Amino acid sequence: MDLQLTGKTAVVTGGSKGIGLALVRTLLAEGMRVVTGSRTITAELKETGAVPVTVDLSTAEGPARLIDSAIDELGGIDLLVNNVGVGDTDDFAKGSGSTCWSCRMTPGSTPSTCTSTARCGSAAPRFPA
Numbered sequence: 801m802d803l804q805l806t807g808k809t810a811v812v813t814g815g816s817k818g819i820g821l822a823l824v825r826t827l828l829a830e831g832m833r834v835v836t837g838s839r840t841i842t843a844e845l846k847e848t849g850a851v852p853v854t855v856d857l858s859t860a861e862g863p864a865r866l867i868d869s870a871i872d873e874l875g876g877i878d879l880l881v882n883n884v885g886v887g888d889t890d891d892f893a894k895g896s897g898s899t900c901w902s903c904r905m906t907p908g909s910t911p912s913t914c915t916s917t918a919r920c921g922s923a924a925p926r927f928p929a
């Protein structure tokens with residue numbers, strides 16, 4: 801099926817593995833030009849032909865740096881796939897309760913300084929064992 805995406809541009813967050821890597825491959829196969837940001841650049845990602853940007857998207861400046869790099873590379877962005885989410889699936893699976901929305905989203909915040917007692921793993925485990 802021709803999705804008429806040939807020549808269009810895309811940014812995918814978290815394209816180094818998993819769902820993001822599958823998305824990168826799919827969009828490239830549709831003829832899109834793709835920039836993707838993640839903290840590491842895997843061999844699998846390198847093989848795709850996407851333009852990788854090393855970036856930590858949990859930092860205050862990370863998202864803007866990725867978008868600036870994508871605009872420099874692509875000239876504009878037709879599609880954004882925001883695949884990286886907050887929450888650690890390993891913690892979820894283990895039920896360790898160390899994951900906190902507020903800590904993850906607030907630059908500089910850690911469980912010991914987090915003020916979100918309703919949500920922070922240090923004060924009230926979100927996923928108790």
Ligand SMILES: NC(=O)c1ccc[n+]([C@@H]2O[C@H](COP(=O)([O-])OP(=O)(O)OC[C@H]3O[C@@H](n4cnc5c(N)ncnc54)[C@H](OP(=O)(O)O)[C@@H]3O)[C@@H](O)[C@H]2O)c1
Pocket residue numbers: 813814815816817818819820821837838839840841855856857858859883884885886887889
């Ligand atoms: N798999 C599922 O069944 C499922 C179900 C529901 C929702 N989800 C959600 O879908 C998303 C992708 O899932 P997945 O299974 O593909 O996860 P995954 O295999 O762990 O891949 C996560 C991707 O995000 C990147 N990433 C993580 N933290 C980052 C950060 N701070 N800055 C930049 N990149 C970051 C990782 O690259 P680096 O580590 O190199 O940074 C990797 O490329 C997640 O948000 C997950 O919670 C997944």
